[in-house]
Structures are given as C-alpha cells and as structure tokens.
Amino acid sequence: MAAHLSTFISHYGSLAIFVLMTLESIFLPVGEPVMGYAGYLAYTHELSFFGAVVVGTIANVIGGTIAYAIGLYGGRPFIHRYGRYVLLSQSHLQRAERWFAKYGEWTVFFGRLLPGVRTVISYPAGVAKMRLGKFFVFSALGSLPWNFAMVFAGFQLGKHWEKLDSLLKPLTYFGVLVLVVAIVWFWFGKRRASAGRQP
Numbered sequence: 001m002a003a004h005l006s007t008f009i010s011h012y013g014s015l016a017i018f019v020l021m022t023l024e025s026i027f028l029p030v031g032e033p034v035m036g037y038a039g040y041l042a043y044t045h046e047l048s049f050f051g052a053v054v055v056g057t058i059a060n061v062i063g064g065t066i067a068y069a070i071g072l073y074g075g076r077p078f079i080h081r082y083g084r085y086v087l088l089s090q091s092h093l094q095r096a097e098r099w100f101a102k103y104g105e106w107t108v109f110f111g112r113l114l115p116g117v118r119t120v121i122s123y124p125a126g127v128a129k130m131r132l133g134k135f136f137v138f139s140a141l142g143s144l145p146w147n148f149a150m151v152f153a154g155f156q157l158g159k160h161w162e163k164l165d166s167l168l169k170p171l172t173y174f175g176v177l178v179l180v181v182a183i184v185w186f187w188f189g190k191r192r193a194s195a196g197r198q199p
Helices: 002-024 031-043 049-086 090-111 122-127 132-160 163-197
Strands: none
Touching (some): 090 122, 090 132
C-alpha cells in the first residue's frame, strides 16, 4: 500500500497530501506513510517541508470537520436506532456529551497525537456537540505537531523513510489500547449506573 501512496504523492504532490490526509481524518489510517513520504520528498527537494506540514494540517482539520458533522447530525439517531446491537444506548451518549463538555478540547488535542485514535476522534466530538470553534482550534493544535513530527522523521530518515512505519508500531498499539480502555471504561460505567438504579 505504501508503494501506491508514494506513487500517488510523487505524481500529484501537495494535492495528493491534501486528499489523503482529508480522508485520513474521516476513515483512512494512512497518515504515517503519507507524511513520512512527504518528508522524504522534502529531503530530495521535491516538496517544501513546511508546505507539506501546513497542507497536512489543513487537510486534517477539514477531514475532521466532516467526521465531526457526521457525528453531530447522524450520531444520536444512529445510536437510537442501532446502538442496542453494539451495547450502546442513549445513556452512553449522554455520558459522552458530559465528558466532552468537561474535557472535550483535551480529548481532541491528545487524540490527534495518537496513532490508532486520531482517525476516529472527531466522531464522538460531533456526537457530544463539542463547540465547533473549540474543535477547530484543538484539532489544529493536535494535528500540527503530529504532522511536523512525521515530516521531520521522513526527512531525517531520507531514503529509508519506509522504516517510519515500523518505528511507529508501538505507538499505534498504545493508541489502540487507549481507545479500547476508554470504551471498556465507558461501558462498565454504564453497567454500574444501571445496577445502582435497580431495587
């Protein structure tokens, strides 16, 4: 897959980065190879280092906003209709809304820094109706250092930029672990609340 991505980026440059990183923030976890290869192209002087960082960050914010809108306008009806099949309920949603109301900006900020989480973090922000202005700011603040780090890593690795993926695998596993722990905590919290209400 990385070979296909690199060919696409080589042909279309910043436009390819924009398209791929927009999709990355909606559903496609390709950020590491895309921005790592952008760093390699900066190393060979085919792309601007800071231009790649800026384009990737803008694309993340736009893609994240699309995911946010899906969560905002489709989240509650979706959970109301289909949530019971995946152990979700309206009380889950209400808990998420309260959690994002209290910690929302930091959830988005740190979620943008974690492989395995950054691709999906915008959906619960939309479902919880996080203020759009805050979402923009913290999504950008989280995306910018991540994109800079990926481009910098690709630049430093030079021709061996492909190693970036293997170097990031431990972080990817950590990000997935954080996501799983959050889901389990959320679910068991709901179970405890239900048990407490029973006579």
